[in-house]
Amino acid sequence: MSFQIILFLLLLILGYFIGSYLEREHYRSIKLREAKYNKLPAVASKLLPPEAESFEQRLVMGNVTISVDYFKRFLATLHNFFGGSVTSYETLLDRARREALLRMKVEADNLNASLVLNVKYETASIYKGSGSGVGSVEVLAYGTAMIPKQLEA
Amino acid sequence: MLISNLEVIPDRKVVKHLGLVQGSSVRAKHVGRDIMASIKNLFGGELVGYTELLSESREEAMERLIQQAESVGANAVLNVRFSTSSVAQGAAEIYVYGTGVILE
Numbered sequence: 001m002s003f004q005i006i007l008f009l010l011l012l013i014l015g016y017f018i019g020s021y022l023e024r025e026h027y028r029s030i031k032l033r034e035a036k037y038n039k040l041p042a043v044a045s046k047l048l049p050p051e052a053e054s055f056e057q058r059l060v061m062g063n064v065t066i067s068v069d070y071f072k073r074f075l076a077t078l079h080n081f082f083g084g085s086v087t088s089y090e091t092l093l094d095r096a097r098r099e100a101l102l103r104m105k106v107e108a109d110n111l112n113a114s115l116v117l118n119v120k121y122e123t124a125s126i127y128k129g130s131g132s133g134v135g136s137v138e139v140l141a142y143g144t145a146m147i148p149k150q151l152e153a
Numbered sequence: 154m155l156i157s158n159l160e161v162i163p164d165r166k167v168v169k170h171l172g173l174v175q176g177s178s179v180r181a182k183h184v185g186r187d188i189m190a191s192i193k194n195l196f197g198g199e200l201v202g203y204t205e206l207l208s209e210s211r212e213e214a215m216e217r218l219i220q221q222a223e224s225v226g227a228n229a230v231l232n233v234r235f236s237t238s239s240v241a242q243g244a245a246e247i248y249v250y251g252t253g254v255i256l257e
């Protein structure tokens with residue numbers, strides 16, 4: 001019995017320290033890459049730019065699966081009891097969305113696109129109803145990349 | 154085959170609408186990945202195995218969409234949408250659909 005309590009506390013502490021370290025690192029890298037790809041706008045509008053004839057279109061997407069750590073899952077269970085906003089899951093979804101958008105931008109950038117139109121998000125949970133207690137979320141971001149046509153010399 | 158989630162393609166007219174075309178794929182995760190995921194799940198972070206699993210699955214659904222579009226004679230699929238649902242424990246269905254059209 002006491003072994004179980006020790007294991008639980010150990011996992012909680014490990015989850016807290018490693019989990020928040022990983023989250024900080026992830027946010028740092030997201031911010032860096034967001035600054036880098038700032039020049040490539042991704043918009044939710046489907047209005048075509050006025051000079052649209054000079055672009056080629058291509059579907060681009062990016063996806064990511066992120067899981068939450070043991071400590072945050074424990075917090076969320078507590079929140080479930082008292083209600084209120086579950087901040088630990090909010091950051092999880094925020095990270096997943098931003099990461100997915102960045103991956104989509106990387107794909108668009110590799111195609112030399114100058115704009116991504118009609119961006120949509122799609123969120124899935126592979127673990128829904130599996131009862132294994134794994135809290136993970138999958139986010140897909142997709143849109144149409146507008147690639148300037150190569151001028152024929 | 155032009156695939157786009159826009160409804161209009163600049164400078165190109167839609168000659169004929171051929172209706173909805175679709176592709177889907179259901180994949181389950183295997184035990185190895187599952188065990189790795191439960192370990193990763195203690196500390197949080199990205200589950201690379203699942204990211205790959207789902208993007209493979211999405212590619213397969215996309216291939217089926219293209220196959221169907223070709224079989225009805227379309228040369229483009231417009232207004233493409235993705236949708237995901239979990240049919241059974243640990244299995245995800247990826248569904249992709251759009252309008253098959255003939256562009257001039």
